[in-house]
Amino acid sequence: MSRCFVLPVVLMMLVAPLEAKSQAFSVEDGEGAEQSFQTLNVDGWISELSTFRIIHKSNAAGKSTLDILQIRQSRDNKSSEMALDTIMLKQIYSADKIISLKENFVDDPLIKNKLKEQGLEVKFTATGDDISIPSQPIVGAKLPDEVFSVNFEIEGVAASIDVTSSDRQILKKEKIKVPAGEFDTYLMEGNSLAKVSILFIKQTEKLFQKQWIVPGRGVVKSESYNKRGKKESITEMISYKN
Template identity: 25%
Template sequence: MKKTILGFIALIITTGQIIAQDSCSKFYPLTEGSSFEYTSYNKKGKEDGVINYTISEVRSEGAATAATFDMKYTDKKGKEVFATDYSFTCENGLVKIDYESLFPSQMMQQYSEMGLEMDISGTDIELPNDLEVGQELSDANVSMAMNMSGIKMNVSVDQTDRKVEKKETITTPAGSFECYLLTENSTAKTMGATIETKSKLWLAEGIGMIKQETYKSNGNLMSSTELTKFTK
């Protein structure tokens, strides 16, 4: 279970930073019906799975605007691994993503039926509109306290040293895009194990995440994800 939880948190950290723009956010979409396809690859560049998103709802919540994403992840054989939805809010040009909403309800229900109690907390990921080269972004984290029949396990992931490194053009099967390159460090801890990774994230105005690469602490590539299709 430990490996499953850590692997899933690694995935939601990626998927929680994905997509486009409207009048509130340059990097996240608020247009119902927009869809995006991302293909993930292993360290050898072989396809590992596909993530599909559709924006199913846009609504007002007081002074903020909120959007709901329907997300489906399929493995390299085309088998659906899970499907879920999650929301984010945008207010005054600042996007915030609620980590708890990223966890698939199917997975949460399955663990609940197994007798697992889970408490999720954290600091939302924030992405402002006014990105500039050299800018430092706020840290983020997510923590889970789990209890099954008296056996307790805590899992935490910290995202630190988030920076805007530079602007450059990135090409994927979906096209060529002028992007901001964001870098960060992640530290995952559970049951005495610590996993440290570094990541690069390329964001384009009007689209959002174009590509992401994750590296071990020694600099070796672990995985990558890139935009392969989108409709707006």
């Protein structure tokens, strides 16, 4: 099969890691604090296990910045071996937002490795919005749309993945139980649309997402649904250590 047709398939496989980056640290957590998350496919098999550890914390201009090491095991299907990789992430906490920098997504080794499996050398840049959630959610609040793009140069061929988060709204307060314990959360729902473009080929993937946010911390549980409304995966915090 021509690479022109293989590449969009490979790039579409990268959408999930671009859309799923959950941690639930707070500004009170110190260096060495850890959290672990598990992602289950709808069929019950584990597609990802990640441990996050704060390795550096700084405060300036009313904001706290956490440098976070992610140790991740992941696979594409039930019969695959888990692949191990590490990622450095940066999280910023302001008075009203918890922000994941768009550069976190560009540095993801899963993206680079999947393209290298095709024998491709790739250059990346990120543009657009950083990804944020409210640090103090309010029931009924509607959040602004966010758009970010990862632009690729694949052996001289330009390609891109554009991800738009839209129609996000805080629906209600809800006490939930996950493997790590019970939390008082706010349920946020919204849509995520990913567009992959390379040469004359364009593909899209639309997801509906539910996220349970702990005020001042972040997402401790999330669910993803495909465009037909079928649940595809669930991610939950399974442990934490301050």
